[in-house]
Amino acid sequence: xxxxxxxxxxxxxxxxxxxxxxxxxxxxxxxxxxxxxxxxxxxxxxxxxxxxxxxxxxxxxxxxxxxxxxxxxxxx
Numbered sequence: 001x002x003x004x005x006x007x008x009x010x011x012x013x014x015x016x017x018x019x020x021x022x023x024x025x026x027x028x029x030x031x032x033x034x035x036x037x038x039x040x041x042x043x044x045x046x047x048x049x050x051x052x053x054x055x056x057x058x059x060x061x062x063x064x065x066x067x068x069x070x071x072x073x074x075x076x
């Protein structure tokens with residue numbers, strides 16, 4: 001099974017035309033069609049908008065994060 005992402009054309013007479021890669025053999029196939037609400041205008045992917053980074057201060061040098069400091073003498 002392969003997943004193809006391509007652009008399809010729907011004509012005024014409500015016929016769907018899809019172009020598939022040449023390495024797919026001809027014959028009957030089961031397909032799944034997902035129609036997006038907006039029309040596809042280009043094949044360029046949208047840029048990911050990231051939030052600004054958090055301001056991070058250096059760790060407190062007095063913190064050692066040793067097991068004994070975190071759990072105590074009994075290991076819990």
